[in-house]
Amino acid sequence: MTHEQQLHGSAHHEAGHAVAYAHHGLTIGPITFHGHGPQGPGRASLHLPQSSGPWEGYAIGAAAGHRAEIEWMRRTGLLTPTREWAAEMHSDGDRVAADEVIRQCFGTPLTFGQSLEPSDWMWLCARADEIVVTQWEQVARVASVLVDAWSSGQVSVAPEALLLDSEGCS
Numbered sequence: 001m002t003h004e005q006q007l008h009g010s011a012h013h014e015a016g017h018a019v020a021y022a023h024h025g026l027t028i029g030p031i032t033f034h035g036h037g038p039q040g041p042g043r044a045s046l047h048l049p050q051s052s053g054p055w056e057g058y059a060i061g062a063a064a065g066h067r068a069e070i071e072w073m074r075r076t077g078l079l080t081p082t083r084e085w086a087a088e089m090h091s092d093g094d095r096v097a098a099d100e101v102i103r104q105c106f107g108t109p110l111t112f113g114q115s116l117e118p119s120d121w122m123w124l125c126a127r128a129d130e131i132v133v134t135q136w137e138q139v140a141r142v143a144s145v146l147v148d149a150w151s152s153g154q155v156s157v158a159p160e161a162l163l164l165d166s167e168g169c170s
């Protein structure tokens with residue numbers, strides 16, 4: 001992938017988090033771009049202030065990043081098994097965050113494909129997919145705001161600039 005495509009991939013990853021958190025009524029902080037490192041693609045991160053919200057908001061929101069990135073690759077014809085694997089690998093920090101939430105709520109570690117329960121990463125990814133797909137227009141719009149800001153040298157984007165809309169929430 002080109003640097004430009006990697007930038008779009010990172011933007012969709014963070015946009016997926018932002019939209020899924022907003023969907024659950026969670027307040028987010030700035031989204032920061034870390035630049036293109038020696039390891040390859042430019043990565044970014046979303047700062048989530050400490051607040052109280054539904055556990056599923058945090059856990060599903062954590063799963064929504066790479067799911068949005070993969071959905072973007074699917075829609076643009078860029079998706080290959082290797083790229084899907086790479087997007088999954090880059091969401092390691094997100095899995096750590098989801099594991100913390102699951103341990104606090106259920107007293108058990110996050111599992112991977114072992115059950116259809118909410119304490120399993122596959123369940124969280126399926127819920128994240130539902131939000132990402134039904135709110136794809138918003139994910140794409142937020143991603144384009146991030147791409148524009150990062151391309152013009154703005155490292156950190158305030159949540160107010162994203163005009164997040166939690167409409168369409170169930």
Ligand SMILES: [Zn+2]
Binds near residue numbers: 013062065066091094
């Ligand atoms: Zn992430």
